[in-house]
Amino acid sequence: MDTGRLTALKRFVARVLPYLLLVVLMVSALYLLSDATQSEARFGVSYTWLLLFNTLVLVLLLVAIGDRFWHLYTQRRENAPGARLTTRLVVMFIGLALPAVLTVYLFSLHLLYRNIDSWGDVRVETALDDALRLSQISLNTRLRDVVRRTQEMVRINAPALRGETGALAALTLNGMQRDYRLGQVVLLELSGRVVASTAPRRGQLTSDVPGEAVLLQLRQGDSFYAGIEPLGDRGLQMRVVMRIPQDDPLAAQRILQVINPVQTVAARLASTVETEVDAFRTLAYLRTPLKYSLTITLSIVLLFAIFLAVLAAFVMARRMVAPIRRLADATRAVAAGDYERQLEIPSGDELGSLVRSFNTMIVEIRRAAEMARLSQQEVEGQRSYLEAILTRLSSGVLALDDDHVLRTANQAAIDILGAPLGQYIGRPLVTVTRDYPYLARLTGLVQERARRGQHEWQEQVVLFGASGRQVLMCHGTSLVPGGYVLVFDDVTAIVQAQRDAAWGEMARRLAHEVKNPLTPIQLAAERLRHKFLARMPKEDARILDRATHTIVRQVEALKELVNAFTDYARRSQIQREPLQVNELIREVADLYRSEDEGLIVDLDLSDDDTPIAADSGRLRQVLHNLFKNAIEAMAEQPEHWIRVTTAFRKRGETRHLEMRVEDRGPGFPVELMDRLFEPYVTTKFKGSGLGLAIVQKIVEEHRGMIRVGNSSEGAWVEIQLPVGEESISAARETG
């Protein structure tokens, strides 16, 4: 036997056979029940058990149906595939089966009731009642005859019956029995004790004595009792019990009982009538309970049919919905990415065709998915390749979409900007600016250029971030599918190095081209003075002296100028160490106060004495240059006043020290504002013009920022220096 047939057989045995057996048992039980309702002889005893069995089966079926309804309810609640269709099919099946079954049920009951009611024909009942009454009248006539004869017998034999006992009394009774053609004659006392009796009737061992009820009736004063008594299968008998008149009130009251069997043809006919009447009355009486029982039986049949129909509806619905459910499951599996599933084709009908198409579709989807997977792998490979390049790129790269949402940021970008941009992938660029405000210039630039619609641009941006001043060279490009890519390099060191190199070269040339000829000039002037001064006329000597002095002095001045520029251009290495700037400011201020008593130095220093990472010597030079510039600027002013302010500022996650030096001088000339930090730019008659240039150089060496401006009172210079907490920590650990 092949596997398919074996599986089908197992399924039949496990699922169908129990129900089939149950149905067979139920049908058999229903047949027996309906038979037992009417036939006592065959199944009367087991009627109760049949009823219980059928009820039990109904309960089982009800439980099974309830279970299926509950299952269907849970399926519907979970929106299981096929649940609604099953509901619809079940309702349809029930809707079809119920009216038909109910119709058969009601008409069966109707016919049954009519049939049962036809049993009780009123005319037959009346006839039977009349026949019974006639029989009773006939028997009563006979009974009255026996009573009359007994009365006569008692009247004639009263003395003997009152006094005789034993054998004499028995003889008297036998004589009376013979003379009056009576059945058994018994003489008793009123207490019930037998005094004498004729021979017992056939089949009896002892005399039949009257019952307590009869005796009581006579004790209460009745003169006689007469009645017809049934003897079961032996027909009827007449019992007449009569008081015997007693003259002596002290003597025991005696009674005489006569039992006469009714054995005439009329009596037999009366018994037959009685039997038939009895049967008819019983039948008529049983009509209502019979209807009741049959109603119950038919109701059980009805319920059984309905329950079977419901169960069948469930089974049919399941069979019809199962392929659809499997199809839905498979569809869901496909939606979840499982393309390996192939459905068994249930049949050759439309459903089978649908399943076949589904299987074909799965194969196609699987092929397409495989291609998509390969493409995805390729894309992933390219992405990895690009990421590897971006990661190893020293330039920072940011990719934005059209809405300026950050899409990509490489490690170099994170390192250069000092912000964890990885956390902001998928978020607008403004959120980065919100958390790291020092990037505002960069992000603002990107937005500005995007707003302008520039597809390609390049610009240098100066930021002041956690690590201080940064010069970024930015290249922005709009992408074809949309969005922008920003590539930038930290060119701070390059710019610084280039400038240092340019100034160094200039210093070297100055030294070579200017300073070198100065010494021979000076020596020549001194030689002229030494050789000709003494020999020349006084007036000429005075002129020569003044001229050579001028030459030597100017040569010295030129040498100083060149030396100062060389110092400025010299590439210096700053030595950062923790420095309390406020302390340094106080020292410098005290020095200038002591040199110029008229100088007012107003210090508004921060309470926070946090040290910053800086070269104290270089910063001291900055302060000297600024103080010197201020004092020289205020030379013509009546009041010499300098204010130095310090404060720690926080911008995003970074801290920096802000130092501001103000004076009450004439302020910076507006026309020189753009060139103030260039060497040899000065407004003073004396001076090298390198003061502010050196200040800027030192500040930039500290990765700081410097700004200048004029206020209503005078000029101000503002310097921002990064705290450099990492450097301080490192210095403390090593120190």
Added chain:
Amino acid sequence: MIRLSHIVVMILAASLSSACGSETAGDRTVMLEVVNAEVQRTDDTTVLNAQLRYRFGDAVLDAMRHGVPVTLLVEARIVNRSNRPWLEVVLRTRRLYRLDYHALSSRYVLEDVSSGEQTTYSSYLALQDALARPPGLRLADDLSLPEGELVGSVRARLYIEDLPPAMRLSAYLSREWRLSSEWYVWTLGG
């Protein structure tokens, strides 16, 4: 002609009756009890007698008057408690008594089903009275009782299983037909 509505009403009535599981007994208070039971020793034999007091409902009387015999099941048991913890059952008997109405003679007949012995009564009251007075019903003859702590118990109930099948279902659901007495328990020789 019977209308369908009558059938529906009948079904509903049957359902309601089934649901309620009881039935009014009319004005009569139905009851069945064993008023006394005793073992009587005469010179030559020992018998077990029981007296019953009962009042059947209208449904039972009506059935009797329509020729449906009503059967009383009387169960008796005598146990010996001397051999505790086990109870030795000395006697266990079930006797059926059939009450019938004989229309021709207008008499009530009490038949001991096992022996076939019949007693007739001129009225239902006479039948009631007879069963309530000694000897009432003779449940066992020629008893041979052992010595010991003997305890007897007697119970009576209407025996529905003896009714015509058509009546049984309604009888099961009727309080009048589900008539049963409590166990009457007494100590023998106490």
